[in-house]
Amino acid sequence: MTSLHHLRAGIIGTGFIGPVHIEALKRLGITVNGICGSSQSARHTGELWGIPEVYGDYDHEAMYASPNIDVVHVTSPNKAHVQQCLKAIEMGKHVVCEKPLGMNSKETALVVEAVRKGGKKGPVFAVNYVCRFFPAILQMRAMVARGDLGRIIHVQGHFFQDWLLHETDYNWRLLASEGGKLRAVGDIGTHWIDAVSFVLGTKATSVFAHLETFHKTRKRPRSQVQTFTKTDPKSLIDYKVDTEDFGSVMLKFGKASHGYASGVHANASISQVAAGWKCSLSFGIYGTKASVRWDLQQPNEIILGRRDEPNQILQRGTPGFLEDVAHFTDYPSGHPEGFSDCHKMQYRAVYEHIASNRKTEPLFATAADGHHEVQLCEAILQSSRAKTWVKV
Ligand SMILES: NC(=O)c1ccc[n+]([C@@H]2O[C@H](COP(=O)([O-])OP(=O)(O)OC[C@H]3O[C@@H](n4cnc5c(N)ncnc54)[C@H](O)[C@@H]3O)[C@@H](O)[C@H]2O)c1
Known part of the structure; x- marks a missing residue:
């Protein structure tokens, strides 16, 4: 190292x-x-x-x-x-x-x-x-690339939160002028799309989306508040909301160089008004041999689904999981790693890339990847307005 x-x-x-x-x-x-x-x-x-x-x-x-x-x-x-x-x-x-x-x-x-x-x-x-650096995500990526799941047929999932459920919940992200024209999809949906693209080894090439704003008018404090903090109900003013609370997005993916994913169809529900869900980024990848399912709220486990044999739960730090991701997990099985650890692993990857004079594989998202996510957001907005598939 x-x-x-x-x-x-x-x-x-x-x-x-x-x-x-x-x-x-x-x-x-x-x-x-x-x-x-x-x-x-x-x-x-x-x-x-x-x-x-x-x-x-x-x-x-x-x-x-x-x-x-x-x-x-x-x-x-x-x-x-x-x-x-x-x-x-x-x-x-x-x-x-x-x-x-x-x-x-x-x-x-x-x-x-x-x-x-x-x-x-x-x-x-x-x-x-950073979701790329959950060991489970790296593990699923390795499984897809070596054909453990067979040819990938489709992908399904969601990213749900509830911290903007009430009309009095406020954050700068609610304003298009502060956070961008897409909010739920831009803020958390792009995490889902990036994670799925990373696992599949290929990017989305076209999208079809439906976006909705449940609270057309919300109430906000006169001054800014920090993310995930409560507002004082006594100091609120009305404002019109110009970003979406939730959206359904269908995506078509391109061809992966490993040969196991080409033209894969995916659909995702994205919401910041889904009561009870705090930070659930979840998806299933379904292939001709098997499937994998994962949820960020239980990040140490992957459910491996099979048609003709019993399903399995793969646990981080145990055989069948560890060998592919050893460099990006620090604790033994039964000692959960989560949100703060994936940040640590992402910075480990970035700093090692710099320190090695770019000799390590750049597993992290690059400027081009970040740009592509913003292009996808624009295509998603265009699709929702035109009610048609849009190429990226
Ligand atoms: N990768 C992730 O998992 C993840 C999670 C949360 C937030 N984010 C991203 O991080 C960014 C910040 O989000 P947050 O939730 O911490 O917001 P926040 O509102 O809690 O914090 C933003 C901070 O930036 C400061 N700030 C405002 N304008 C500034 C400027 N011009 N220069 C320097 N600092 C300025 C504010 O004073 C505040 O301290 C957003 O882009 C958000 O999308 C990413």
Whole structure:
């Protein structure tokens, strides 16, 4: 294994996910030297995590100027991503950018181009589609690629949450001007699509979608609130909602180079108003020999389905599972790994790629993958409006 420990990180964003990045990096033994956000929250986060360089006023350029930071993690809201990424690339920093890569494909194409121009000597760029690094996802990917499931016939699943069920639930993601024109699909649906694409080894090439906004009008506080935090019911004003609460999406996938998936049909339900579901990204991959099913809320197990033999539950850390994913799981069976661990594994993959001078396979999502997800979102919106299949 190549040592990662000479690489030093700087984090932009101090909300829900910024500290998840910090914790994962510290668990890997990577030094986090910089934190950037509003002056108050950057100072607070810096003190909490022992980060020496604090950059207030959202002054990411001041952080980029630090000679003590090699890799920048962009965890600000969506509309800030592209500008912060482009500047980081220009200043020679490697980047891990939160998803979605940007607000529209016109701007995300600029990131792809900047990365391309940098070439092999330029910065490494990753988009944080972390679900790829659940050991179960890596395991299912290996099973598909070596033909354990036979030829893949179809895929079915959902990504359900309920944190935006009530009209008083508020977050910047609800506003198209802050998060992008697609909300449920852009925010969580793209995780589902990226994970399924990764497992199949090929990308979606066309989509048919139906999107719905259940709460046409919602109530919001006068000021911003952090993700997953409650609002004060006394300070609410009405506003019209211009993003979807849920959607049904059908996708057709292209041809995978391993030969076991070509033209696969998939359908997914995506919702942020599904009572009782907190963070359930779930799918089944159905092949001519067998199927696999998995849910992020039980991330350590895969259900292996067979027609003519008993089904099996494959458990992380046990035979039949471990050998394909050994580098991306740290604890023995019976010691659950989950959300925070997949972040750790994703940053392990990215930092090893940088430290090895790109010798490791880039299993993480690239700028081109992030751009493709944004293109898919645009096609999904177009399809829902035109009620027809749209090619990506
Ligand atoms: N990969 C994942 O699993 C995952 C999970 C949650 C969020 N996300 C993504 O992470 C990003 C942040 O989401 P969140 O839930 O942490 O939001 P959040 O609202 O909790 O936090 C956002 C933070 O960014 C700060 N901020 C606002 N404008 C900024 C700017 N211009 N520069 C720097 N900081 C700025 C805010 O003060 C806040 O601290 C989003 O793009 C979201 O899609 C990814």
